[in-house]
Amino acid sequence: MRDRRKTRQVMVGPVPVGGGAPVSVQSMTKTDTRNVAATVEQIRRLEEVGCEIVRSAVPDKEAVSALGKIVKAIKIPLVADIHFDYRLAIQSLKQGVAGLRINPGNIGGADRVKRVAEAARERGVPIRIGVNSGSLESALLRKYGRPCAEAMVESALGQLRTLEDMGFRDVKISVKASSVPMTVRAYGLLAEATDCPLHLGVTEAGTSWAGAINSAVGVGILLSEGIGDTVRISLTSDPVEEVRVAYQILKSLGLREAGPTLVSCPSCGRAQVDVESIALKVERGLAKFKEPLTVAVMGCAVNGPGEAREAHVGMAAGKGEGLIFRGGEVVRKVKEGSLVAELLAEVKRAAEGFAPPPKRGGAASRHGRGKKDKGE
Ligand code: SF4
Numbered sequence: 001m002r003d004r005r006k007t008r009q010v011m012v013g014p015v016p017v018g019g020g021a022p023v024s025v026q027s028m029t030k031t032d033t034r035n036v037a038a039t040v041e042q043i044r045r046l047e048e049v050g051c052e053i054v055r056s057a058v059p060d061k062e063a064v065s066a067l068g069k070i071v072k073a074i075k076i077p078l079v080a081d082i083h084f085d086y087r088l089a090i091q092s093l094k095q096g097v098a099g100l101r102i103n104p105g106n107i108g109g110a111d112r113v114k115r116v117a118e119a120a121r122e123r124g125v126p127i128r129i130g131v132n133s134g135s136l137e138s139a140l141l142r143k144y145g146r147p148c149a150e151a152m153v154e155s156a157l158g159q160l161r162t163l164e165d166m167g168f169r170d171v172k173i174s175v176k177a178s179s180v181p182m183t184v185r186a187y188g189l190l191a192e193a194t195d196c197p198l199h200l201g202v203t204e205a206g207t208s209w210a211g212a213i214n215s216a217v218g219v220g221i222l223l224s225e226g227i228g229d230t231v232r233i234s235l236t237s238d239p240v241e242e243v244r245v246a247y248q249i250l251k252s253l254g255l256r257e258a259g260p261t262l263v264s265c266p267s268c269g270r271a272q273v274d275v276e277s278i279a280l281k282v283e284r285g286l287a288k289f290k291e292p293l294t295v296a297v298m299g300c301a302v303n304g305p306g307e308a309r310e311a312h313v314g315m316a317a318g319k320g321e322g323l324i325f326r327g328g329e330v331v332r333k334v335k336e337g338s339l340v341a342e343l344l345a346e347v348k349r350a351a352e353g354f355a356p357p358p359k360r361g362g363a364a365s366r367h368g369r370g371k372k373d374k375g376e
Contacts, residue, residue: 001224001226001253001254002224002225002226003226004020004226005191005226005227006019006020006195007019007195007196007197007198007229008169008195008196008197009021009197010126010170010171010172010197011124011126011170012024012053012077012079012098012099012126013053013076013077013098013099014077015052015053015076015077017053017126017172017197017199017229017230018172018196018197018198018229018230019197021229022255022256023223023228023229023230023231023250023255023256024052024053024229024230024231025050025051025052025053025230025231025232025243025246025247025250025256026051026052026053026054026055026079026199026230026231026232026246027046027051027054027055027232027233027239027240027242027243027246028054028055028056028057028081028232028234028239028242029042029043029046029054029055029056029057029239030042030238030239032063033056033057033058033059033063033066033067033070034060034062034063034066035066036066036069036070036073039056039066039070040069040070040073040074042239043070043073043074043076043078044074045240046076046239046240046243047074047075047076049240049243049244049247050243050247050258050259051076051239051243052076053076053077053079053098053099053230054074054076054077054078054079055078055079055080055081055099055101055232056070056078056079056080056081057081058080058081058082058088058089058092059083059088060088061088061091063088064080064088064091064092064095065095067080067092067095067096067097068095068096071095071096071097071098072096077097077098077099078097078098078099079097079098079099079100079101079128080092080093080095080097080099080100080101081101081130082100082101082102082103082107083102083103083106083107083135084106084107086102086107086108086112086113086115086116089102089107089116089119089120090115090116090119093119093120093122093123093125097125098125099125099126099127099128100116100120100125100126100127100128101127101128101130102116102127102128102129102130102159103130103131103132103135104129104131104137104155104156104158104159105131105132105135105136105137105155106135110162113159113162113163114162114166117162117163117166117168118166120168120170121168121170124170125170126170126171126172127163127168127170127171127172128171128172128173128174128199129156129159129160129163129171129172129173129174130173130174130176130199131152131153131155131156131173131174131175131176131186132176132177132203133147133148133152133176133177133178133179133182133203134147134178134203134204136151136152136155137155140154140155147177147182148182149175149177149182149183149185149186149189150189152175152177152182152186153175153186153189153190153193155175156173156175156190157190157193157194160173160194160196171196172196172197172198172199172229172230173190173194173196173197173198173199174198174199174200174201175187175190176201176202176203176234177202177203178202178203178204178205180202180214180217180218180221183201183202183203183218184218184221184222187200187222187227187228188222188225188227191225191227197229197230198227198228198229198230199229199230199231199232200218200219200222200223200227200228200229200230200231200232201215201219201231201232201233201234202214202215202218202219202233202234203234204234205218205233205234205235206235206236207235207236207237208235208236208237208241208245211233211234211235211236211237211245212233212235212241212245215233215234215235215245215249216245216248216249216252219231219233219246219249220249220252220253223249223250223253223255224253231246231249231250232246233245233246233249247259257292258292259286259287259289259290259291259292260286260289260291260292260293260294260295260347261292261293261294261295262279262282262283262286262295262296262297263294263295263296263297263298263307263311263314264279264282264283264296264297264298265297265298265299265300265303265304265307267299268299270299270300270302271299271300271317272299272300272317272318272319272320273299273317273320273322273336273339275297275298275299275317278297278315278317278339278340279297281340282295282297282340282343282344285340285344285347286344286347289347289348289351290351291350291351291354293311293312293313293347293350293351293354294310294311294312294313295311295312295313295314295343295347296308296310296311296313296314296315296316296325297314297315297343298314298315298316298317299317300316300317300318301316301318304316304317304323305323305325308323308325309325309328309329310328311325312326312327312347312350312354313325313326313343313346313347313350314326314343315339315342315343317336317339320335320336321333321334321335321336322334322336322339324339324342324343324346326346326349326350327350331346
């Protein structure tokens, strides 16, 4: 892992982005923004799973007029996503949004961008220059012949220049493509050209399965290079899944702690219990915990006890029964039918007494695991 790239910091409402702040997790609503009740309900579900910034599409004036009501009903900052009509951006600011996303490929010339920036500056609201490979300016498509990383970066830097020439520096940038290599290349070039915080994502990444993998590869490569300050995972799925995948990527790189980490063996011919079904039930049961505990579900006595001892709480199954571990010690032996319930009960006890490990000094071992819980 490279050290995180040094950037300027912008504030999206109360959430710092860049400048050494934790990599924040965002998502986008999939409701009709004009439907305030449905949009608020979706944002509240996103808040529950830890979404820190949310964006909504603002296609028309009716959507603009819904924004104020949405802002009042939610806890996290709302970003207005604007294409084509710069006036919608200015009107959205009056509704109290905490951020704007504009697309240089379709927002119009420098005069319009300046009007938006002046209104944003009056309210201390940042702007994201959101370049998408599918909607580049036609002049850049003519110059490069096709969408490519260089064209996306030129698009972003052109609009950044317009904003910075008027002294507006509250800017973050994204350069998203559906191609992972193009996305990685574009962000790499951009990171060398500016100190703006970068919003990472692979656009139109796919369904919850393929999209999660494409995003994990693209976003994971960039984060491991120290690039990226906020993340949105685009999935053709419930946006709650986007947030869960984002946190899983960040957890896997040790960049964020977000609830328990499940270590489960793949199972093999030695297992004498249904490891998959146990692991899935445990995973569901862990969703309600916030503590960064490591929980191991292991199928037999070969690697099982070792991994289970390394975790805060673990189980190693045997024939028709299993051992429950906590803090590296066996706490009880239980029948197969009670393994899930007993393991989760032990997790609850560990969570109640959980003290976060110190920031430095041996707390984290592999995969960001915490120090063994020796009974707190
Ligand atoms: Fe197989 Fe046991 Fe390893 Fe699971 S822990 S994969 S059951 S050897």
